[in-house]
Amino acid sequence: xxxxxxxxxxxxxxxxxxxxxxxxxxxxxxxxxxxxxxxxxxxxxxxxxxxxxxxxxxxxxxxxxxxxxxxxxxxxxxxxxxxxxxxxxxxxxxxxxxxxxxxxxxxxxxxxxxxxxxxxxxxxxxxxxxxxxxxxxxxxxxxxxxxxxxxxxxxxxxxxxxxxxxxxxxxxxxxxxxxxxxxxxxxxxxxxxxxxxxxxxxxxxxxxxxxxxxxxxxxxxxxxxxxxxxxxxxxxxxxxxxxxxxxxxxxxxxxxxxxxxxxxxxxxxxxxxxxxxxxxxxxxxxxxxxxxxxxxxxxxxxxxxxxxxxxxxxxxxxxxxxxxxxxxxxxxxxxxxxxxxxxxxxxxxxxxxxxxxxxxxxxxxxxxxxxxxxxxxxxxxxxxxxxxxxxxxxxxxxxxxxxxxxxxxxxxxxxxxxxxxxxxxxxxxxxxxxxxxxxxxxxxxxxxxxxxxxx
Ligand code: AMP
Ligand code: MG
Numbered sequence: 001x002x003x004x005x006x007x008x009x010x011x012x013x014x015x016x017x018x019x020x021x022x023x024x025x026x027x028x029x030x031x032x033x034x035x036x037x038x039x040x041x042x043x044x045x046x047x048x049x050x051x052x053x054x055x056x057x058x059x060x061x062x063x064x065x066x067x068x069x070x071x072x073x074x075x076x077x078x079x080x081x082x083x084x085x086x087x088x089x090x091x092x093x094x095x096x097x098x099x100x101x102x103x104x105x106x107x108x109x110x111x112x113x114x115x116x117x118x119x120x121x122x123x124x125x126x127x128x129x130x131x132x133x134x135x136x137x138x139x140x141x142x143x144x145x146x147x148x149x150x151x152x153x154x155x156x157x158x159x160x161x162x163x164x165x166x167x168x169x170x171x172x173x174x175x176x177x178x179x180x181x182x183x184x185x186x187x188x189x190x191x192x193x194x195x196x197x198x199x200x201x202x203x204x205x206x207x208x209x210x211x212x213x214x215x216x217x218x219x220x221x222x223x224x225x226x227x228x229x230x231x232x233x234x235x236x237x238x239x240x241x242x243x244x245x246x247x248x249x250x251x252x253x254x255x256x257x258x259x260x261x262x263x264x265x266x267x268x269x270x271x272x273x274x275x276x277x278x279x280x281x282x283x284x285x286x287x288x289x290x291x292x293x294x295x296x297x298x299x300x301x302x303x304x305x306x307x308x309x310x311x312x313x314x315x316x317x318x319x320x321x322x323x324x325x326x327x328x329x330x331x332x333x334x335x336x337x338x339x340x341x342x343x344x345x346x347x348x349x350x351x352x353x354x355x356x357x358x359x360x361x362x363x364x365x366x367x368x369x370x371x372x373x374x375x376x377x378x379x380x381x382x383x384x385x386x387x388x389x390x391x392x393x394x395x396x397x398x399x400x401x402x403x404x405x406x407x408x409x410x411x412x413x414x415x416x417x418x419x420x421x422x423x424x425x426x427x428x429x430x431x432x433x434x435x436x437x438x439x440x441x442x443x444x445x446x447x448x449x450x451x452x453x454x455x
Contacts (some may be wrong), residue, residue, distance in 0.1 A: 050323040054435070055359060055394050058325045058335070062360055065321065065337050068370045069225040069293065076213055079205045081266060082223035083370035088199040090216050093189035097134075097152040101184040105144040105166055105173055106157035109181045120167070120174035129154065144173055153185055160184035192216070202372055224370030229262045230289025231255065232272040234282055234300040234309055235348060240274060253421065254298040254353050258346070261357045267294075267365045277306035279315075286316060293368065295341065296361065299348025302332045309345050310334055318343050326435060328393045329418035330356040349418035355396045355430065358451070376449045378432070381408035387440045389433055397431040398423040401448050403455040410448050428452040 053061075071085040100106065107123060115121040123144040129135050131150035138155035139145055145154050153160075158181040165177045192198050198212050199205075205213075205223070213221060238252035239245060252274050259269035272289045275281040277300060289295050300309035301323070310320060318336040323345075325333050329352035334345030344361050346353045363374035381401055389395050398413045413426035429448040433440060440446060 052324040052326045052331070053322055055325055055327050058322060058333070059360060059363060061321060062335050062342070062364055063367060063374075065342055066364045066367045067340070069227060069368050071222045072225050073220050073222050076210055076219055076221065079213075079221050079223050080207070080210055082205050082226075083372075084199055084203050084205055084209070085201055085222040085224050085370060087197050087201050088213060088216060088218060088221070090192040090194055090196045090198050092194050094191040094215050095150075095186060095188060097188050099131075099150055099152050099186050099188075100147045100160050101149065101186045102160050102162045103149050104147060104160050104162040104164075104184070105175070106139065106147045106154050107144045107159050107161055107175065108139065108141065108156060109159040109179065109183070111142055112159075112161070112175045112178050115175045115178045117176050120176050122169075122172050122174050125168075125171055125173050127154070144175075146173075158182065158185075202370060204371065204373075224368075227267045227293035227365055227368045228270055228291075229267050229294040229296060229365065230270045230272050230286075230292035231258045231262070231296045231298070232275055232282070232285050232289060233258075233298040233348075234275045234277060235298075236277045236306065238274045252298075253350055254346075254348065257350060257354055257421075258296060258298060258357060261354065261362070262296075262365065265362050265365050266369055277308065279308045279312050282308055282312045283315060286312060290316070290338075293341065294361075294365065295338065295343045296346060296357075297344070298346050298353055301334050301345040301347055313338075313343055313345065325356075326393045327355075327359070328395045330359070330396075331393065333360065335360065347418075350421040351398070351416075351418045351424055354421075354424055358430070358449075359396070376451065377453065378447050378449055379408045380445045381410035381429075381431075381448045383431070383440060383442055383444050383446050384409055384411040385442050387412065387431070387433065389438055389440065391436050391438050394435050395431075395433040396449075397433060398427040399429050399431045399448060400427060401429040401450065401455075408448065410446065 074082065111123060112121045123142055125146055126139060126143050127135055127137055127145045129145050129147045129151045131148045134152050135145060135154035139157050145157065147160065159179050160183055161175050161177065161179060162184065167174045198216055199209050203209060233252045233255045237249050239249050241251055255271055255274065259271055262269040270289060270292055272285050275285045297309045300307045310323065313336055314320060316338065318338045320334060320336040323334040324331055329349060330347055332347045333356045336343040342364060346356050366374045387397060397416060399410045400413055401408055401410045410429065410431055413423045416423055429450050432447045432449055
């Protein structure tokens with residue numbers, strides 16, 4: 001169900017917006033006017049009547065349309081950063097045998113019961129046992145085996161004395177402590193028992209998981225696929241990096257920012273290039289992206305005379321689910337579905353584009369790749385300056401967060417115009433100011449979405 005105004009009245013009755021000629025009015029969406037609608041202008045008008053929704057509602061509605069993709073098999077290291085799609089079980093105990101947790105001497109604890117710093121006990125060293133070998137011996141009374149960390153415990157021994165608590169004297173060793181049975185013995189299966197599930201479907205494969213998968217002998221694993229994300233930038237004024245510029249033209253930085261954002265969250269960007277503000281060009285280039293899993297368009301989703309993106313998307317079979325979200329920057333964001341395929345119409349201003357990608361596209365791509373945690377971490381930080389804001393929309397303020405004396409502090413990265421990409425370059429977070437807030441004062445605690453986890 002879309003967020004078109006539900007209170008349209010047509011000729012005094014509840015409206016049917018598909019009829020050709022109507023007087024339309026709305027009680028709730030703020031227009032409160034009567035429109036004369038001709039078939040020609042009907043599409044345009046129906047877009048004006050979209051009701052702005054909250055950021056939460058927008059994200060919920062988007063995510064309800066997003067499903068994880070299928071699986072692919074990857075070699076272990078290639079799977080780093082991906083989400084595993086199968087449960088993995090230990091095929092044997094890890095470690096397979098009781099083994100030493102220290103370099104030292106394997107002993108019978110009863111032989112050294114009376115040992116202390118002042119009263120050492122002498123044992124005969126009958127073997128030197130490196131890691132990777134199993135001793136064939138069973139140690140007898142007053143005997144010890146020199147043992148390295150990881151070597152399986154020899155028969156007869158029940159305790160390990162660390163080398164620091166001993167002194168070697170030829171064939172003998174003096175022991176200066178009396179550890180209990182089990183001292184520094186790592187038990188078979190203490191990491192995983194045969195049959196234990198060691199990694200679960202849906203887990204993110206980080207270095208620890210890579211190690212565990214290696215431990216259980218998996219050189220290949222099934223992971224969720226990465227979406228192909230087609231990106232089309234639109235705008236008469238745009239050129240690509242190496243194309244000729246004049247003063248009315250700008251480089252289409254969004255083409256690269258968006259591709260970088262797609263890559264950054266692990267998906268695969270496909271750059272469809274730049275379309276002029278003409279329906280045929282937008283449609284023609286978008287068609288090249290129809291095989292992708294996701295479509296992103298940039299710009300042309302406002303109410304300007306040349307903002308054709310939504311029309312073209314609709315012509316290509318996209319059902320627009322909503323348009324306009326109560327956020328700043330990024331209000332004219334549009335979301336639709338082309339069959340199962342999510343379609344994101346991002347506003348053209350470079351910061352609006354980045355912020356709406358962060359809020360709505362990134363969680364969607366993560367969900368497609370099987371991730372369970374879709375959102376950036378949020379911390380509370382102490383604001384270092386006043387911020388003026390009007391109520392009504394949620395603001396995302398570009399900011400720099402620091403961690404000092406156990407607390408987070410945050411300061412804005414300067415002018416916040418939605419065309420000022422520099423404000424993102426300097427930022428490592430976005431201050432999230434609620435819809436109902438107005439001016440926020442220095443010293444207040446604010447919520448900050450962290451875009452970068454390192455401090
Ligand atoms: P629009 O959404 O088409 O109204 O564009 C809003 C602003 O964003 C305009 O100033 C555009 O020049 C700028 N803009 C649109 N697309 C891009 C792009 N791909 N790269 C950089 N700036 C853009
Ligand atoms: Mg434009």
